[in-house]
Structure formats: structure tokens, C-alpha cells
Amino acid sequence: MTKIWRETGFVDHDPWVIETDEIKAGEAQKPLLGLDALIAKAEESNESGLGVLIKPADDVIRLQPYLDRLDIVAVAFPAFSDGRSFSHASLLRQRLAYAGELRAVGDVLIDQIPLMLRVGIDSFAVTNETALKRLAENRLPGIPHYYQPAARRAEGGQAYSWRRLPAKSA
Numbered sequence: 001m002t003k004i005w006r007e008t009g010f011v012d013h014d015p016w017v018i019e020t021d022e023i024k025a026g027e028a029q030k031p032l033l034g035l036d037a038l039i040a041k042a043e044e045s046n047e048s049g050l051g052v053l054i055k056p057a058d059d060v061i062r063l064q065p066y067l068d069r070l071d072i073v074a075v076a077f078p079a080f081s082d083g084r085s086f087s088h089a090s091l092l093r094q095r096l097a098y099a100g101e102l103r104a105v106g107d108v109l110i111d112q113i114p115l116m117l118r119v120g121i122d123s124f125a126v127t128n129e130t131a132l133k134r135l136a137e138n139r140l141p142g143i144p145h146y147y148q149p150a151a152r153r154a155e156g157g158q159a160y161s162w163r164r165l166p167a168k169s170a
Helices: 035-044 060-069 084-095 110-118 129-136
Strands: 003-006 009-011 016-018 030-034 050-054 070-077 101-106 123-126
Touching: 016 070, 030 035, 030 070, 035 050, 035 060, 050 060, 060 070, 060 084, 070 084, 084 101, 084 110, 110 129, 123 129
Parallel strands: 016 030, 030 050, 050 070, 070 101, 101 123
Antiparallel strands: 003 009, 003 123
8 A cells, every 4th residue: 555655744635646557547636647648748738737757767857848837746766776766856856946746656665765855855655564654653764964965955054064964854
């Protein structure tokens, strides 16, 4: 079972569905389209409120002309060892200035959530039982120091990497 989590807690009625051959969005749901399908739809209409699923091998820069029409960008983590979607999230937030919802989908593990938050991901489709339990208990792992800047500003604006502390949640 997949649950959607944000820093404010679990989301009850999320409308977004990753469509497959077996699963289609219903009346009260919205599809997360693949990159090529999203571009095709955006080119043939002026529709806004769209959602897209970016896979690790996709070129996220292709989204740039359509970002103002997207409500959500989901970045896929097909395996815990595949970090390309961290780069996609960072590019979307920092270089492309995407301000909408950015969701991690796939193999979302509790140990990676603080790092995903740092690159600007703000919602998570979680299926892992351990992660679901820890999130329900509001128990994220702590990381006391970081060596790189991120989408979230460090407390106090420390400029030196060895002085950076995690950002506090709002």
C-alpha cells in the first residue's frame, strides 16, 4: 500500500496516479504522465494542472518550457542505489526554479528522506513498511552536518561546508 507523506504528515486524498497498462486514473484522479506523453499533451493543448513522472534516464531540462503548467513533478527512485533522481530534483529546484510539488516515488527509504528533503523534494510516495512506521511516529533519522549546499538553506547561513547544519523545518 502506498501512502503520501509530507513534513506535515500523511495526505488523505491525493489525486495523482502513475498510469500503467493495468492502472488508469479514475474520475477523481489525475494522471502522472511520462515525459514524452506530457510534452505531447502540452504541445497540443494549453491545459495546465498537469503532472509528470521523470525517470532516472530522462532529460529533465526538456520540462523547462512547461514548468508553469505543472502542478506536480514526480521523480522516480527505482532502486535505493540509483541516485540520478536526486540530481533531477536539484536541477528542478535550483536551476529551473520549479516551485510546485516535487514528489519522490519508487524505492523511498527512511534513511534517504532527509537527503531528499535537502534537494527540494517535498512529498513522498512511501510503500516501505519500516519507513511508514517511522514516519507515523515522526522519527526521521538525524544528520547533524552537511558538506554541500542544497535547496534548503542551512541555519545561520554558514558559508563553510564543515559548518553547515541541517535546516530546521518550518
